[in-house]
Amino acid sequence: MDLQCFLCCRAALLLLLMPCGLYCMSVHILNEGPMYVIPGSSLVLEARIELGPLERISLVTWEREPESGVGSGKEILATCPGSGSKCAGKRPNVHGNMQHQKTTLQINGYSSTDSGVYAVMVTDQRGVNTTAHCIVRMYEAVHHVSVSINVSHSSLICGEAWGTDPHFSWLYERVAISQAVGTVSKDGTTLFVTRKPFCGHFTCVVSNKLGYSSASFSAAPCETEGRGTTAAVVCLVLLLLLVGGVLAFLLWRRHRQNRRGQWLHEHLDEAI
Known part of the structure; x- marks a missing residue:
């Protein structure tokens, strides 16, 4: 009798020391947060559920609340029975799905009012809830550069x-x-x-x-190489014009002197 009592106490102690072996449900949202969704597109959230050997899913609930915590409070978006594959969406553009140990929430035509903290809550057969969260925000265009x-x-x-x-x-x-x-x-x-x-x-x-x-x-305007080249060309042209003018003047003066000397020579010949 004492041996039987000892074995029962030992078995109970082992069960207390290993609660996760039997009841250790967990849920994880696969999307990395925070998520940013382009307005008008679809938001899709996926979550995976891990169960212990003695657990089964009774209900899955998708919820949303404002990220600031100020507003109308939590909004239930969809509920999924543990045994079924279809979920009941609370709005026409909200759809849910449940397959094995994976649940999906889809919101079509995403708008700014859909931003906030999303939660998936899984309830087991004992009424115990396990929850995971994800922040979803609206994708904003670039402003004020x-x-x-x-x-x-x-x-x-x-x-x-x-x-x-x-x-x-x-x-x-x-x-x-x-x-x-x-x-x-x-x-x-x-x-x-x-x-x-x-x-x-x-x-x-x-x-x-x-x-x-x-x-x-x-910044200040740059003096480019093109401008420097143009200025150099202009200076060169002016210099050539100046040199050409001087040469033309010297040739004209020499020609005039030659004609004057010839005239004086002819005049002296006539006088003699």
Whole structure:
């Protein structure tokens, strides 16, 4: 009798020490958050459910609430029975699906009102809930691009207001930046100008999936080689004209003197 009691106590202790072996349900949303969704497109969230050997899914519920926590509170989007594959959406554009231990939520025609904190709550046969969360935000276009100068570091800094996933690129006189002009930081926001002198027209272009916007900075005008060549040509032409004029004047003067000497010689011959 004492041995039987000892074995029962030992078995109970093992069950208490290993609760996850029997009841250890977990749920994970596969989408990495925060997610950014383009307005008008579809939001698709997927979650995987892990069950213990004595657990079964009773109900799956998809919910959403404002990220700020201020608003109308939680909104139930769809409910899925544990034994069925179809989920009941609360709106015409909301669809849910349940297959084995994977559940999916899809919202068509995404708008700003659909942003917030999404939660998938899984209820087992004992009424115990397990929840996973994901933040979803609206994909924003690029806004208010600006370029400022840091004179002390000979650099230009490009800024953008609140666009999603902005990508920065630089142009110099409408051409991509070369090493002869400067170098760009890893994030693309700063252009370190190495060109001397610091002159010309610089443009920062910020783009994402919804388009692009740009801003420019104009330094002092550069004296290009073309202008220097033009000035040299003009000076050379003027010099040649001047030299030609002088030569023409000397030839004219010499010719006049020759004619005058000839006239005097003829006049003396007639006198004799």
